[in-house]
Every structure is written in structure tokens, then in C-alpha cells.
Amino acid sequence: MRAVAWHGKRDVRVDDVPDPTIQEPTDALVRITSTAICGSDLHLYEVMGPFMGEGDILGHEPMGIVEEVGSEVTNCKVGDRVVMPFQISCGHCWYCNQGLNTQCETTQVREEGMGAALFGYTKLYGEVPGGQAEFLRVPQANNTTTVVPEGPDDERFLYLSDVLPTAWQAVEYAAVPDGGTLVVLGLGPIGDMSCRIAMHKGQRVIGVDMVPERLQRVSGRGAEVVNFDQVENLGDTIREMTDGRGPDAVVDAVGMEAHGSTAAHAAHTVIGMLPDKIAEKMMQTAGVDKLSALYAAIDIVRRGGTISLSGVYGGEADPLPMLTIFDKQIQLRMGQANVKRWVPEIMPLLTDEDPLGVDDFATHRLPLEEAPEAYKTFQEKADGAIKIVLKP
Numbered sequence: 001m002r003a004v005a006w007h008g009k010r011d012v013r014v015d016d017v018p019d020p021t022i023q024e025p026t027d028a029l030v031r032i033t034s035t036a037i038c039g040s041d042l043h044l045y046e047v048m049g050p051f052m053g054e055g056d057i058l059g060h061e062p063m064g065i066v067e068e069v070g071s072e073v074t075n076c077k078v079g080d081r082v083v084m085p086f087q088i089s090c091g092h093c094w095y096c097n098q099g100l101n102t103q104c105e106t107t108q109v110r111e112e113g114m115g116a117a118l119f120g121y122t123k124l125y126g127e128v129p130g131g132q133a134e135f136l137r138v139p140q141a142n143n144t145t146t147v148v149p150e151g152p153d154d155e156r157f158l159y160l161s162d163v164l165p166t167a168w169q170a171v172e173y174a175a176v177p178d179g180g181t182l183v184v185l186g187l188g189p190i191g192d193m194s195c196r197i198a199m200h201k202g203q204r205v206i207g208v209d210m211v212p213e214r215l216q217r218v219s220g221r222g223a224e225v226v227n228f229d230q231v232e233n234l235g236d237t238i239r240e241m242t243d244g245r246g247p248d249a250v251v252d253a254v255g256m257e258a259h260g261s262t263a264a265h266a267a268h269t270v271i272g273m274l275p276d277k278i279a280e281k282m283m284q285t286a287g288v289d290k291l292s293a294l295y296a297a298i299d300i301v302r303r304g305g306t307i308s309l310s311g312v313y314g315g316e317a318d319p320l321p322m323l324t325i326f327d328k329q330i331q332l333r334m335g336q337a338n339v340k341r342w343v344p345e346i347m348p349l350l351t352d353e354d355p356l357g358v359d360d361f362a363t364h365r366l367p368l369e370e371a372p373e374a375y376k377t378f379q380e381k382a383d384g385a386i387k388i389v390l391k392p
């Protein structure tokens with residue numbers, strides 16, 4: 001089959017690889033019909049190289065049709081239309097029973113000391129072949145599939161794989177009180193959808209980014225927006241908009257590749273050029289992550305407020321301003337989204353009325369064969385790209 005494979009920094013290719021097969025009685029085999037590129041894939045494209053193997057199949061936002069199931073699979077059958085969560089979880093362990101699928105005890109990557117395995121996401125997360133491919137082997141298929149109805153186009157349900165539950169959890173963890181205000185840093189797919197969900201819940205929303213079409217798209221749906229490139233001091237600007245106090249909560253939908261610190265950018269470039277072993281060590285210990293979005297969130301949030309991190313961070317030795325965090329009594333909540341936990345709450349919003357605007361959320365739909373150009377376009381935020389869906 002054809003699949004999108006990692007070959008090095010900013011080097012993904014569409015390769016011929018062996019078709020996956022059922023290996024365990026709990027596996028399903030799915031023929032992929034739509035598969036999106038995520039901001040998290042850009043970390044693999046750029047800074048997470050030390051944790052990748054050449055030829056690793058990328059992608060964790062897939063949906064398609066079940067082709068074959070193992071003998072213990074009961075959640076779906078051949079011919080069903082399914083969407084896969086980005087994480088692989090069993091649905092019956094202690095953590096899954098708490099709604100913490102990201103920590104699933106059946107799929108935890110213990111050799112690396114990490115949580116649940118993810119599709120297409122580095123050795124840290126089990127190096128499981130991903131879903132930017134014609135076919136996908138789905139382990140733990142009883143919980144790692146959601147069966148969706150026939151009828152609407154794929155994109156009605158595709159974002160149940162990641163964008164919707166991630167944004168839902170971001171807003172949930174932000175815990176904005178009634179009548180309160182939420183600031184969302186970063187208006188990529190995750191930040192944009194977080195704004196939509198928070199507005200749907202009746203919150204006042206202020207979105208922050210620097211890319212004009214991303215700001216426009218969010219303001220077009222009724223949020224206030226700030227272009228952080230055009231203000232002297234982002235914290236002061238937001239405080240002026242919020243009675244001098246700051247918002248009740250901030251969602252960081254940027255993560256470790258924030259713009260705004262040229263020194264950190266230089267460090268990332270250096271690390272990308274080092275041999276894997278040394279680079280891996282530096283990524284884990286040297287504290288080179290770009291923390292500018294998190295620093296901005298700490299400054300912006302009101303005293304006693306909450307910061308909800310959905311942007312991915314990966315360093316093991318990042319300096320944080322503990323004096324300020326402690327003195328402002330900030331609550332910090334974070335993590336990968338527990339996808340299956342939120343699906344039942346989101347599903348009722350995926351109707352013909354389409355209150356969250358999922359049907360036209362994608363800006364680009366391209367054949368799988370065009371993945372190399374698609375990654376480049378998405379990373380450069382060129383051609384108005386906000387969300388790209390690949391069609392195998």
C-alpha cells in the first residue's frame with residue numbers, strides 16, 4: 001500500500017510499504033478514506049527527529065471503512081464506517097475506567113516511561129504505524145474505534161479523531177465560570193475549535209495569533225481577536241480588555257514551537273543537526289523548548305485563574321517562573337486529550353445544523369500522494385492552509 005513515511009527533518013515521502021494485517025484477536029483493519037495532518041505532526045517534521053525512525057508511518061487523524069476484524073472485536077464489524085482516536089486504549093483498565101484513556105494501562109509504553117501508545121507518533125509512544133496510509137491496523141479495536149453513521153461526508157466525523165476532543169478537553173479543563181472570559185493562544189485547528197466550543201458554551205472569547213487568515217476566521221465566528229505581532233505588550237493589551245484583571249482562563253493551543261523567541265529557535269536548529277543520541281539527550285535535559293506561549297499565558301491569566309495546556313510540550317528541564325505561578329495562585333491543567341471520554345458529549349453537535357462548523361473546517365483536501373507538499377504548505381502556513389485533509 002501507499003503510506004506517508006518520515007525520512008528526516010522536513011522530509012516526508014509517500015512510500016510503497018507492506019499492507020498491514022490482523023495480528024491480535026483485538027485488532028481491526030481499516031481502509032482509510034480521509035486522514036488529516038495535525039499541528040502535532042509538525043513537531044515530528046521539525047524538532048522530534050531524535051525520537052523517529054526512518055520509514056515510520058505518520059498520521060493519527062484517520063477514518064475509514066472496516067475491512068477485517070479479529071475474533072474478539074465486537075465494537076465494529078466489516079463494512080462499518082469508523083473514526084479512530086489518536087491514542088490506542090483498551091476501554092476497560094483502571095485508567096480507562098476513569099476516562100483517562102491517555103494513561104491506558106494496557107497500552108502504556110513502559111519501556112519509555114510514557115502513557116498510552118499513539119498512532120504514528122515516535123518511539124516514545126510505541127512507534128505504532130500511523131493512519132496517513134491506505135490501510136491501518138487498529139489495535140484494541142473495541143475501544144479504539146468509534147462507529148459513525150452513514151450519510152454525511154467524512155469531515156462531519158473526521159475531527160472526532162483529535163481536533164474536537166482536544167479542543168473540548170482544553171475548554172473543559174479551562175473551567176471558565178458562568179459569564180467568564182477565555183483567552184485562546186494560537187488559532188491553528190486546535191485553538192480555532194477551542195474558540196468555537198467556548199462560544200457555543202456562552203463564554204466571552206479572545207483569540208490570539210499572528211496569522212491574518214487565522215485571526216479572520218475566528219473573528220468571523222464572533223470572537224474578539226488580538227494580533228500579537230501588532231501589540232506592544234500582549235499581557236497589557238489583554239488586561240485592558242478585561243477590567244485590568246485578565247481572563248479567568250487561558251488555553252495554550254500553541255505548544256513548544258511558539259514564535260516569539262529567536263534564541264530558542266536557534267537552539268532548535270542546532271539540535272536538529274546533531275547526531276540522534278546527543279540530540280535526544282539535549283531534548284530531554286537541556287530545556288530548549290520554546291516556552292513563550294506558556295510564559296504569555298502565565299502573564300495573561302488573572303490571579304486564581306486556570307491555564308489549560310493543549311499545546312504539546314516535550315522538554316524535561318524547562319525553567320518556569322515559579323514565584324509568579326505560586327503568587328498568582330494559578331491552576332495548571334494539561335495533557336493529551338482523553339479522546340473517547342469526550343466523544344459522547346460532542347456527537348450530538350455533529351448534526352446538519354453543524355453548530356461547530358466542522359463541514360467546512362478544512363481549507364485543503366489533497367490526494368495522499370501530495371503529502372510532501374501538504375506538510376510543507378501547512379508548516380509554512382502558506383496558501384491560507386489551516387487544516388489539510390488527505391484522501392488515500
Ligand SMILES: NC(=O)c1ccc[n+]([C@@H]2O[C@H](COP(=O)([O-])OP(=O)(O)OC[C@H]3O[C@@H](n4cnc5c(N)ncnc54)[C@H](O)[C@@H]3O)[C@@H](O)[C@H]2O)c1
Pocket residue numbers: 038039040041042043162163166185186187188189190191208209210211214228253254255256257258259260292293296309310311312335336337
Ligand atoms: N493535547 C492534545 O491532545 C493535542 C492534540 C492535538 C494537537 N495538540 C497540540 O496543539 C498545538 C496546536 O495544534 P494545531 O494543529 O492547532 O497546530 P498549528 O501549528 O496549526 O497552530 C499553532 C498556532 O499557534 C500560533 N502561534 C505561534 N506562536 C504563538 C504565540 N507565541 N502566541 C500565540 N499564537 C502563536 C501559530 O501562528 C499557529 O497558528 C500543537 O502544539 C499540537 O501539538 C495537542
Ligand SMILES: [Zn+2]
Pocket residue numbers: 038039040041060061086162163
Ligand atoms: Zn493531532
Ligand SMILES: [Zn+2]
Pocket residue numbers: 089090091092093094095096103104105106107
Ligand atoms: Zn485502558
